[in-house]
Amino acid sequence: MPLKGTDVVKKLPEGGKKNCRECGFPTCFAFAMKLAGGGVSLDKCPYISSDVRVELEDALAPPVRLVTVGTGENALQIGNEEVVYRHEKTFVHQPGIALLISDAEAEAKIDKKLKKIKELQFPWVGLTLKADLVALQFESGDRAKYEALVKKVCNSSELGMVLISEDADILLSALKLCGDRRPLLYPVTQDNLDKVIAGIKDSPVPVAVKADSVEQLVPLTTKLKDAEIEEIVLDPGSRNMLDAIRDQTLIRRAALKQNFRPLGYPTIGFPCFMAKDEIRQVLLAAMFVIKYPGIIVLSDFDQYSLLPLLVQRLNIYTDPRIPMSVEQKVYEIGEPSDESPVLVTSNWALTYFIVASEIEGSRVPSWLCVKDTEGLGVLTGWAAGKFSGDSIGPFIKKSGIEDKVRHKKLIIPGKVARIKGELEEALPDWEIIVGPREASEIPAYLPGLVKKWKN
């Protein structure tokens, strides 16, 4: 179990009674509570002895290590998970979906896969859903061919990579071609462990260890940690659904419930090696999204199999305590002028995207004022007092919309027609117009309204 603040305070200077305030906290106890929650670093207290520092650093490290594959915008972070079940709190880092490309595949097929992973991107309530990695498998037996594949992917894609070969020499020579991209090396096994450690110890990159059981992973991760290679991913070798669920659950529980450090790393799952059929692979991947790999490798996908998987991933990894929202501001829909209609709505992402797309559908360029309701929809926001006339009035005044239009007509959602009076009091210079109850009525409503204004 993670260390509690009450345990940490006993380790602080004078048993937590020094209270000198040099860390910026009023007491050692306040510092300890913040430290246990991960909100401050140990360095803030200059009086902690080196022994205690090492002890606390170890005890306070997250039970599942954070691992980063790739760099820059395409870096994939996995691990740092805190719960076994999603309903306990939330899962933190969504698993990366990887597309397997073998150097034994025909050139045309490789090109098609690279094109596919680049093009299959789906806009989704303000996000872009897409696959994250390419996994390059050495299968041809021809080193030059594999290196040509690695170079090709480096030149044509910015995505993070998983390099796959049991031969450490192949892995390390491929790494020389793409080391700056921080690829994940797989598999590191009992047989090639020493060679891999020697090859990367000066400039470590993440590695994925593979064994024939969960137990056999332990000596491998221990040896890597002793060599100060700590970005480790685990593959317990299970290649059917039942074994995979058992092993993934065992690893997650050992890390979180027993705080067993040798298994405190994210895992990788290989539907591509568990089933030939693409649909079966996607079903296995859907199971892995829930339990628990940080990287899921598929041999192929298309828009019909990838999109549902990405949406499922989004749903599982969206924090249910934080509604999806968009920024509070005035949005331009089309190219609005100083005579264009002004509408107001709430900042729940779904509300915003539905209303914005219906305004677009009306072909009437408009100003859409989006009021922060902490991610609540219009009616719920009104019920919670966050979309009332009293709160919309000041927002409209501060939003800058008065500088953008010559008129002062504000269209409110029909579902909150009852705030018209309050809003007229809050915005005495504005005419408040009750708009349609449903967003779907906007395309018919707006053109008629504008025509009426012109007449």
Ligand code: SF4
């Ligand atoms: S600096 Fe250290 S000793 Fe001083 S109050 Fe903070 S935690 Fe306590």
